[in-house]
Amino acid sequence: MKQDINFLFVGVGGQGILTASDIAAEVGLEAGYDAKKSEVHGFSQRGGVVESHVRWGEAVAAPLAEKGTVDYLIATELLEAARWIDWLRPGGAVIVNNQRILPMSVTVGDAVYPPDEDILAALYAWTEDVTVVEGLSTAERLGNSRLANTVLLGTLSTRLDVLPGTWLGVIGRRVPAKYVDLNREAFWEGRRAAGGD
Amino acid sequence: MKTSGTSAGGQRLLSGNEAIALGAWEAGVRYASAYPGTPSTEILPALARYAGVRAEWASNEKVALDGAAGASFAGARALAAMKHVGVNVASDSLMTLSYTGVGAGLVLVSADDPGAFSSQNEQDNRQYARFGKFPCLEPADSQEAKDFTAFAFELSEQFDTPVMLRSTTRLSHSKSAVDVKMPAAAPEVGPLPSFERKPRKYVMIPAHARPRHPEVEARLQDLAEYAETCPLNRVEWGDKRIGVISGGVAYQYAREIFAGFSFLKLGMTYPLPVGMIRDFAAEVDALVVVEELDPFIEEQVRALGLEVVGKEVFPATGELTLAKARQGALKAALPIREQSQVSDAVSDSGSRSGAQPGTEPPKLEIPGRPPALCPGCPHRAVYFNLRKRKMMVAGDIGCYAIGVLPPFEEMDMLISMGASIGMAHGAKQAGSPDKIVATIGDSTFFHSGLPELASTIYNRGVTCTMILDNGTTAMTGGQDNPATGVTLQGETTQQIDIESVVRAMGVEDLWVVDALDVQGVEKAIQEATVIDDRPSVIIVNGACVFTPQFQRRPVVTVDPETCNGCGFCFRVGCPAILKSDEVDAKTKRPKAQIDPLLCTGCTVCLQVCPRKAIYQTSQEEV
Numbered sequence: 001m002k003q004d005i006n007f008l009f010v011g012v013g014g015q016g017i018l019t020a021s022d023i024a025a026e027v028g029l030e031a032g033y034d035a036k037k038s039e040v041h042g043f044s045q046r047g048g049v050v051e052s053h054v055r056w057g058e059a060v061a062a063p064l065a066e067k068g069t070v071d072y073l074i075a076t077e078l079l080e081a082a083r084w085i086d087w088l089r090p091g092g093a094v095i096v097n098n099q100r101i102l103p104m105s106v107t108v109g110d111a112v113y114p115p116d117e118d119i120l121a122a123l124y125a126w127t128e129d130v131t132v133v134e135g136l137s138t139a140e141r142l143g144n145s146r147l148a149n150t151v152l153l154g155t156l157s158t159r160l161d162v163l164p165g166t167w168l169g170v171i172g173r174r175v176p177a178k179y180v181d182l183n184r185e186a187f188w189e190g191r192r193a194a195g196g197d
Numbered sequence: 198m199k200t201s202g203t204s205a206g207g208q209r210l211l212s213g214n215e216a217i218a219l220g221a222w223e224a225g226v227r228y229a230s231a232y233p234g235t236p237s238t239e240i241l242p243a244l245a246r247y248a249g250v251r252a253e254w255a256s257n258e259k260v261a262l263d264g265a266a267g268a269s270f271a272g273a274r275a276l277a278a279m280k281h282v283g284v285n286v287a288s289d290s291l292m293t294l295s296y297t298g299v300g301a302g303l304v305l306v307s308a309d310d311p312g313a314f315s316s317q318n319e320q321d322n323r324q325y326a327r328f329g330k331f332p333c334l335e336p337a338d339s340q341e342a343k344d345f346t347a348f349a350f351e352l353s354e355q356f357d358t359p360v361m362l363r364s365t366t367r368l369s370h371s372k373s374a375v376d377v378k379m380p381a382a383a384p385e386v387g388p389l390p391s392f393e394r395k396p397r398k399y400v401m402i403p404a405h406a407r408p409r410h411p412e413v414e415a416r417l418q419d420l421a422e423y424a425e426t427c428p429l430n431r432v433e434w435g436d437k438r439i440g441v442i443s444g445g446v447a448y449q450y451a452r453e454i455f456a457g458f459s460f461l462k463l464g465m466t467y468p469l470p471v472g473m474i475r476d477f478a479a480e481v482d483a484l485v486v487v488e489e490l491d492p493f494i495e496e497q498v499r500a501l502g503l504e505v506v507g508k509e510v511f512p513a514t515g516e517l518t519l520a521k522a523r524q525g526a527l528k529a530a531l532p533i534r535e536q537s538q539v540s541d542a543v544s545d546s547g548s549r550s551g552a553q554p555g556t557e558p559p560k561l562e563i564p565g566r567p568p569a570l571c572p573g574c575p576h577r578a579v580y581f582n583l584r585k586r587k588m589m590v591a592g593d594i595g596c597y598a599i600g601v602l603p604p605f606e607e608m609d610m611l612i613s614m615g616a617s618i619g620m621a622h623g624a625k626q627a628g629s630p631d632k633i634v635a636t637i638g639d640s641t642f643f644h645s646g647l648p649e650l651a652s653t654i655y656n657r658g659v660t661c662t663m664i665l666d667n668g669t670t671a672m673t674g675g676q677d678n679p680a681t682g683v684t685l686q687g688e689t690t691q692q693i694d695i696e697s698v699v700r701a702m703g704v705e706d707l708w709v710v711d712a713l714d715v716q717g718v719e720k721a722i723q724e725a726t727v728i729d730d731r732p733s734v735i736i737v738n739g740a741c742v743f744t745p746q747f748q749r750r751p752v753v754t755v756d757p758e759t760c761n762g763c764g765f766c767f768r769v770g771c772p773a774i775l776k777s778d779e780v781d782a783k784t785k786r787p788k789a790q791i792d793p794l795l796c797t798g799c800t801v802c803l804q805v806c807p808r809k810a811i812y813q814t815s816q817e818e819v
Contacts, residue, residue, distance in 0.1 A: 012566065025372055026210055035210065036338075038371035040314045047772055048568040061452040063371040066519035083563050103566040107775050108604050108767045109787075111564030122561045145794070 002033050004057035005160070006065035010084045011076030012101045013050050019174060020074070020149040021052035024156070026170045028056035031162040038063035047104070049080065072159065074152055076135070077101050082119045085126045094123050095155050097135035097148055131155060131194060138189050144179070147186040154190020164191065211375045213368035216339040217306055218243035219375070220346030221276050224302070225384045226250055228268035230261035232644065233673040234280030235315035236369040237308035241278060242676075245685050249383055254676055254685045257614070257644040258283035262290050262305060269303035270399050272389050274350050278306040281322045282613065286645070288325065291359065295329040296409040297399050298357035298416075302350030308364045311489045312516030315366075315672075317594065317613065319514070321490035326361050326467035330417045333361045333467040334429060335445035339373040345429065345464060356416055356423070363466070365489065367446045367516065421468040429464025432477055439531055440481025442474065442494060442505075447517050451487040454522040454533055469497050478503045483531060489517045506531065570599050572773040573747065573797030575667050575712030575739025579636065580605040581769050581805065582719040588726065589631040591624070593617040593646070595638040596672045596741075597665055604770045608636075615645030621660040622653040632726045635662045639695060640670035640678040647698070653732050654702055661725040661733045664695055665712070667741040675743045699734045706731060712739025715804040742797060750798030751814045755789045759810035762786030766802040766811065774802055 005028075009021040021037050028035035033056035040051070053064045067087050073094045075081030081096040088094065098116070105111040114122075123130045133155050135148035150171065157167050168184055175183050211219065218240050221229065230253045231241040245252035255261035258279040268275035279287060284307050291305065307325070310316040326333035334349055336342040342364065349360040397405050424430060436458045443451040444463035452460070461477045463469070478484045478498075485506040486495040495507035510525035511517070526533045570577050580600035583590055584607040592598055592608040593616065601608035610620050617635035625633050637646045642664050650662060670676040677683045682692030696709055706728055708721035718737060725733040740746035755777075762781035766774050766789050773795035776787040791802070791811070803811040 013568070022210075022372070029208060029210055029374060034374060036371055036373045037210070038367060040366060040370060047566070047571065049566045060373070061449045062519050063367055063373070063446065063449060064518060066523070079563060079566075082561055102772075102775060103564050104569045104603070104770060104772060105564045105567070107772065108770070109764075109776060110603065112562070113564060114561055118561055 002056070002058045004055070004060075005033075005072070006070045006089075007054040007056075007072045007074060007156075008065065008070040008084060008087050009052040009054065009074045009076075010080040011050055012080065013047050015050070015076045015101075016146060016149050017050045017052050017076060020076070020153060021054050023153060023167075023170050023174050024054045026174070027162060027167050028054070030166050030170060031056075033057060034060045036060045036063045049083065051084065072156060074156055076149055076152065078116060078119050079103075079113060082114070082122045085123055088127055090127070091129065092127055093129040093131070093159060094127060095131045095133060095152055096123070097152055098132050099136045099148065133190065133193055135190075138193070139186060142182055142186055142189070144182060147182060150183045150186035151190035151193070154187040154192075154196075155194040156190075157187070158191055158194040158196035207377065207379075208374040209377045210372040211339045211343070211377075212239065212370060212372045213336070213339050213342045213364055214239040214308075214370070215243045216342035216375050217278075217346045217362065217364065218247070219377070220343035221304070221350075222247040222250060222383050223343075224347040224350040225274050225386045226276050226304075226350070227273035227386060227389075228265060229253070229276040229278070230255045230264040231278040232256070232258045232261055232283055233640075233670050233676040234258075234283050234308070235673055236310060236364070236366040237278045237280045237283070237306060238673045238676065239369070240306060240308075241685060244276075247383065249386070252685050254678060256679055258286040259290055262287040262294070265303055265305075266290060266294055266297075268301075270297075270300040271392055272300050274302045276304045276306065278308070280316065281307055281309040281320050282316060282318065284322050284325055285320075286614070291325065292329050293401050293406075294359045295331050295413055296401060296406055298412075299353050299359060302353035303359045304346065304349045304353060304362055305359055306346075306362045306364060308366070308369050309490075310366050312366065317611070319490060321493060322361070323363055323466055323493045324491065326363075327493075329359075330413050331358045331361060332356070332420055332465055333363050334464060335363050335466045336368060336464070337445055337448045337462075338368070339371070339375045341464065342368060343375055348429065356420055358416055358420070363445065365446055371446075417468060421471065424465055424468055424470035425472050427465050427470065430470050430473060431462050431464075432473070433460040433462060435459045437480055438482045439485060439533075440477055440483070441485045441487055442477070442498065443487040444494070445489065447488045450517055450519050450522045453519055454526055455485070455487075455531075456534065458533075463494070466494060469494065471501060474498060474503070475501060483529075485526075485529070485531065487511060487517070487522060487525075490514070567602050568599055569602070569772050570596065570770055571742050572771050572795045573742040573749070573799040575737065575741065576600065576665055577769050577771065577799070577801050578712060578715045578718045579663065579665060579737055580607045581801070582715065582722055583607045583634060583636075584768075585719070586632075586722055586726070588722070589624070589629070589633045591617040591621040591633065591635045593635070593637040593641050594672070595641055595665075597636055597638060600636070604768050614641055615649050618646055618649035618653055618660075618662050621662070622649075622656070622658045625658065625660050626656070633660050634722070634726065635660060637662065637664055638671070639664065639666040639668065639680045640676075642695065643679045643693070650699070650732075650734075651702060654704065658732045659729055661722070661728075661735065663722075663735045663737060664699070665737045666695055667712075667739060667744070668746055669741045669744050671741045671743065675741065696736055699736070704732060704734045706733035708733075708735045710735060710737055712737045713799050713801060715801055747797075750800070752791065752793045752796040752798050753800060753803050753811050753813050754791055754793070756810050756812060757788055757790075759808050760788040761808060761810075762788045763807060764789075766806055769801050769805060771802060773797075
């Protein structure tokens with residue numbers, strides 16, 4: 001009997017959330033779980049909030065997890081981690097990219113983007129299990145800012161009972177051929193950052 | 198064929214839309230047509246990859262269904278796909294297709310949007326099935342989406358009826374496992390025979406339509422009888438204290454919340470299997486209907502004289518969720534299992550239940566993140582100028598609807614595809630003293646703007662129509678349309694020139710301007726809107742940043758010495774323009790800075806800066 005695992009990927013339109021969550025869902029299926037994933041396209045994608053649910057289990061019914069039952073919240077942006085933190089179950093884990101993307105409401109001065117320490121305090125108030133990943137700087141060091149999500153997946157992979165090879169196989173199929181090696185590197189960077197190997 | 202996922206057979210994760218395409222292809226569909234619309238858009242591009250299918254973008258949903266109807270009459274299995282509001286456009290043909298019936302199988306995919314994630318309403322299109330008296334199938338996951346689509350073609354032919362396959366956002370855009378045969382192959386269909394004339398069936402003059410109507414009623418009776426044994430409807434016996442009737446994605450939520458209880462899972466939600474429902478109801482203590490949006494099944498169950506728990510506890514608006522289904526069940530005092538992992542307080546109120554009980558998290562004001570026009574977007578200068586000139590603006594469906602949001606807040610009405618031109622005209626003809634402009638995109642113009650403009654011109658209208666030609670159907674992800682010169686299957690085709698079309702309609706007061714020329718756009722608006730005795734048109738040309746035609750230029754940057762924090766550039770609503778930490782000594786306002794990673798070098802901000810504090814970097818820095 002496979003244990004149910006709920007993932008919630010959140011970020012900003014254009015950050016590649018949909019591909020990252022696609023990869024997580026396919027890895028689940030390959031690892032012998034039933035898997036579902038769900039997302040929303042269209043209007044919100046123009047710089048708006050993007051969320052994608054991934055569920056692994058013996059037999060997954062609902063495509064969306066329930067608020068308060070998410071095991072892993074993977075945020076590609078700091079503010080979005082705070083926005084969605086109450087979807088996490090007690091004791092759940094947050095994996096957050098330390099990138100800030102200012103919403104228009106902030107750039108035009110109608111709202112204030114909270115300082116990083118306030119955001120982190122809000123996350124820690126919910127759970128002790130918070131991992132801040134230097135996704136963007138790692139990705140830029142590797143030469144392509146779009147690799148940040150793969151770094152996050154690498155970090156996530158250390159928490160799950162699935163072999164790295166399964167992740168790398170799926171990543172290899174899902175990214176353009178010329179970027180496969182870079183993505184593998186980014187994945188290992190993410191694992192190492194989490195103390196994995 | 199090319200598809201994502203593994204190359205071997207077995208289980209693959211497919212979205213509902215990909216599964217619908219695969220099911221249609223395996224059923225031997227020969228012709229498919231659609232107008233892009235979230236959440237239906239991905240069905241046709243998926244079908245276009247399969248050999249043996251002619252897949253097309255129609256200029257609107259009615260055209261798509263008409264094409265599918267013709268193909269069906271000619272003996273080819275055909276599919277039309279559209280979003281829920283698209284069926285409104287196609288409904289003229291749809292209601293009469295119910296009378297003609299089909300030649301070969303004809304399937305209409307209606308992708309509804311409970312929650313209105315990307316739509317102007319959240320209408321429940323199952324009502325069309327009842328209205329038009331044809332069957333409605335509702336898959337609950339991607340496997341069913343594939344299987345039901347193939348089944349729909351059979352059903353269509355068996356009962357001589359169009360069949361509606363109703364999807365929703367949560368089905369179309371969720372991925373779940375599908376058994377895929379490998380190597381996948383569509384059945385051999387062979388060449389189409391010559392058309393068999395059946396004017397009494399296919400030519401709906403009144404004399405032919407009247408005798409078809411009793412046949413429609415008889416067919417509905419036959420379908421209702423068939424529903425009792427239809428393999429898509431099934432009973433799953435469990436604890437009989439609760440019996441749940443559900444279908445579509447709602448069934449998945451119900452399955453978790455009412456785990457262990459009995460289910461009547463409906464795959465065909467119109468017409469309903471009345472006998473099956475009565476038998477099921479007789480066996481259970483409490484009968485519950487769980488469905489999204491309208492009480493469609495519920496009202497029909499009540500009409501049988503059965504007592505049922507339904508919309509008095511489950512919301513009739515918005516997307517259904519596990520939390521809403523749970524709350525409904527608890528409100529009705531149904532004996533469901535309590536949620537194991539989380540207290541109901543958390544799912545109800547979002548209050549904290551963290552690792553350190555007893556301490557409240559710090560109050561964090563989280564700014565919203567509404568959608569914004571992309572950096573480089575060709576719509577920016579249009580709404581900046583319309584706001585500046587205080588126009589009344591009738592808007593339309595597309596990315597440019599963002600013009601209603603800050604900082605533009607420059608759209609006064611928006612209801613449906615193409616409506617901008619007619620609304621502007623009507624308001625003016627009724628005597629509105631305001632200067633009125635209609636704004637409409639290129640794809641929307643060909644969808645239904647053409648007849649609206651014709652009517653404005655014919656009726657001596659005096660409004661200004663701005664056609665924002667960004668060279669693509671942008672909001673839905675960049676599909677081709679009659680103005681782009683490329684078909685869905687990638688062929689080069691006639692590129693219909695909007696300017697020639699407008700001139701051919703007799704509009705002489707016509708401006709064609711560059712979308713990134715802020716002054717040019719303003720001058721055109723100024724000149725066009727002083728005309729008060731005849732219609733005018735402004736075509737604004739500028740490629741969407743997601744098209745290959747878009748050209749990035751050297752990024753622009755702010756000279757902090759010259760910038761005095763006047764804030765004018767913030768009014769163009771560009772995500773690349775940020776408030777810097779540096780405050781101007783005199784104005785006490787933050788100076789502007791530009792994120793070089795986001796900037797595309799469109800120069801709209803540079804053009805509006807009154808102090809010339811923004812300049813373009815050298816060519817090498819692209």
